[in-house]
Amino acid sequence: MVEIRDAGVYIAYEGDLVFLKADTVVLAVGVKPEKQLIETLKGMVPKVYVIGDCVQPRDAMWAIREGAEIARKI
Secondary structure (H helix, E strand, C coil): CCEEECCEEEEEECCEEEEEECCCCCCCCCCCCCCHHHHHHECCECCCCCCHHHCCCCCHHHHHHHHHHHHHHC
16 A cells, blocks of 8 residues: 555555555554454353454455355354
């Protein structure tokens, strides 16, 4: 990501500056898993599924894949 604007975001892609239209931009910049909520929810709900950066910091594709796998199981 290079710059966030009102109408979207500029990114560097294969050496070019590309503008992507967007209403919302989410920055995922964590470097360590946040597991406090997992522990809080255990015992309050029947089952807690842990995916994405709660497992370990990675890109969004891992979270999407893990979410889809869990969804198929439920």
